[in-house]
Amino acid sequence: MQALGLHDDVTARLRDALRDASRIVVFSGAGASAESGIATFRDPEVGLWRRYKPEQLATPQAFLTDPALVWGRYGWRRRQVAAAQPNAGHLAIAEWGRSREVSVVTQNVDDLHERAGSADVVHLHGEIAKARCFDCAAPYPLTPEPEVEGEGPMSVEPPVCGQCGGLVRPGVVWFGEALPEREWAEAKARCRRADLLICVGTSAVVRPASLLPRLAWEHGAAVVQVNPHPTEHDEITEFVIRGTSAAILPRLLEMATAS
Ligand code: BV8
Ligand code: ZN
Numbered sequence: 408m409q410a411l412g413l414h415d416d417v418t419a420r421l422r423d424a425l426r427d428a429s430r431i432v433v434f435s436g437a438g439a440s441a442e443s444g445i446a447t448f449r450d451p452e453v454g455l456w457r458r459y460k461p462e463q464l465a466t467p468q469a470f471l472t473d474p475a476l477v478w479g480r481y482g483w484r485r486r487q488v489a490a491a492q493p494n495a496g497h498l499a500i501a502e503w504g505r506s507r508e509v510s511v512v513t514q515n516v517d518d519l520h521e522r523a524g525s526a527d528v529v530h531l532h533g534e535i536a537k538a539r540c541f542d543c544a545a546p547y548p549l550t551p552e553p554e555v556e557g558e559g560p561m562s563v564e565p566p567v568c569g570q571c572g573g574l575v576r577p578g579v580v581w582f583g584e585a586l587p588e589r590e591w592a593e594a595k596a597r598c599r600r601a602d603l604l605i606c607v608g609t610s611a612v613v614r615p616a617s618l619l620p621r622l623a624w625e626h627g628a629a630v631v632q633v634n635p636h637p638t639e640h641d642e643i644t645e646f647v648i649r650g651t652s653a654a655i656l657p658r659l660l661e662m663a664t665a666s
Contacts, residue, residue, distance in 0.1 A: 411648050411655070412650070413646070413648065417645055420645070421631065421662070422662050424629040424631075425631075425659060425662045426663055428663065429602060430508050430601050431507055431508065431601065431604075431605065432510050432603070432623060432628070433509060433510070433607065434513075434604055434605070434623075435500075435514065435515060435520070436513075436514045436515065436607070436608045436609025437449075437515060437608060438607065438608020438651075439496055439497065439513070439520075439607050439608035439652045440491070440515055440519055441608065441652070442494040442496065443492055444487070444490070445484075449610055454558050456561075459480075462582055465579070465581050467541075473562075474564070474574050475565065478575075478576075478577075479559075479560055479561045479562045479563040481577040481579075482559065482560075483558060483559055484535055485535055486552045486555065486559065488518065489551065491517070492519075492522075493520070493522050493523035494519075495652075496607065496608075496652030496653045497520055497522075497652075498657075499656040499660040500525055502524075503660050503664075504525055504526060509525070510527045510529065510597045511528040511529065512529045512531065512594045513528060513529065513530055514532050514609060514613065515530075515532070516532055516533055516579045518536055529593050529594050529597070531587075531591065531594055532579055532616070533577075533579035533580045534579070537578025538575050538576065538577055538578050539576060540571060540576070542571055543568060545568055545569070545570045545571070546578075547566060547575040586616070594619060595622060598619045598622045598623040598628070599622065600626070602627065602629065603629050603630075603631070604620055604628045605631045605633065606620045606630060606633065606640050607652050607656065608633070608634065609638070610638055611638040611639040617640075620640050624643045624644070629644070629646065631644065631646040632644055633652060633655045633656065633659075635650060
C-alpha cells in the first residue's frame with residue numbers, strides 16, 4: 408500500500424481525523440486532473456501553446472484583443488477534457504461521497520468530478536463546457552468539439568450571440584473577474600461547517616479560492632494537503648502528504664472507511 412511519508416503518530420492522528428469526519432470538503436485544483444492527462448496551469452506548456460502562459464489568455468482583455476486565439480485555446484482544452492477520463496483520485500472522492508457527506512469545491516473547469524460520480528460539485532471558476540454571450544450573457548449551447556488531427560487550429564472565430572450579435576465567450580471566470588456569487592457563498596458555507604478539508608492539486612496561488620483551506624481550518628476543520636510539491640497550504644496542517652491525487656486519495660479513502 409502507498410506509504411504516506413508521515414511519522415507513525417501523525418498517521419494515527421490522520422486516521423482518526425479521516426474516520427471521525429462527517430462533513431468533508433474536497434478542495435481541488437488543476438493537479439487533481441493532471442493524471443487524467445489535462446495540463447495544469449503552472450506546468451510548462453508544450454506543443455502549439457508553448458509560447459503562451461495560460462494566464463495570458465484567461466482574461467477579458469485577451470479575449471477582446473484576439474477573440475479567435477482565445478476561443479481556439481478553449482476549443483483545444485475542451486477537446487482535452489472530452490478525451491480525458493476521471494482518474495483514481497476523482498473516483499475515490501466520488502466513492503467517499505457515497506458513504507459520507509462530501510462536497511467538492513473545485514477551481515477546475517472540467518467535469519471530471521461529475522463524470523467520476525461526485526454529486527455535490529461547486530465550480531468556483533466556471534465550466535469549460537458552458538459558453539455565454541460576452542455582451543448580454545445569454546447562454547450559448549455548445550456542440551461537442553469536432554475530432555481534429557493533432558492539436559487542431561489555434562485560431563477559431565467564436566460564434567455570435569443569436570440575441571444581440573455579441574461574441575460568445577467560454578463560461579469560465581477569467582483573471583480580474585469576480586467569482587460567481589452563489590458558488591462563492593456556497594463554498595465558504597461548506598468550508599465553515601466542514602470537519603475535514605482535503606486540499607488536492609492546487610498551488611494556492613489564485614485568490615480568493617486559495618483562502619478556503621485556511622477558512623475551514625479557522626473553523627476547526629482538520630486539513631489534509633495532497634500535493635507532490637510544497638505550497639502555502641502546508642503551513643496550516645501537520646497532514647502534508649507529498650504524493651499525487653490518483654495515488655494518495657484511494658489510500659485516504661481506505662483509511663477513512665476501514666473497519
Ligand atoms: C478576482 C478559469 C476580483 C479560467 C481561473 C496579486 C496578488 C494576489 C491576487 C491577485 C493579484 N493580482 C490579481 C489577483 C487576483 C487574481 C489572482 O489570484 N491572480 C494570481 C495569478 C496571483 N484572481 C482573480 O483575478 C480572481 N478574481 O480576484 O476578482 C474582483 C472582485 C469583484 C469584482 C471584480 C473583480 C479570478 C481568478 C479565477 C481565474 N480563473 N480558471 C481557465 O481555466 O482558463 S484560475 C486557474 O488557476 C484555474 O482555475 C486553476 O485551477 C487555478 C488555480 O491553479 P491551480 O488549480 O492551483 O493549478 P496550478 O497549475 O497552479 O497548480 C497545480 C498544482 O497541482 C501544483 O501545486 C502541482 O504541484 C500540483 N500537482 C501537479 N500534479 C499533481 C498535483 N497534485 C496532485 N496530483 C498530481 N498528479
Ligand atoms: Zn448577446
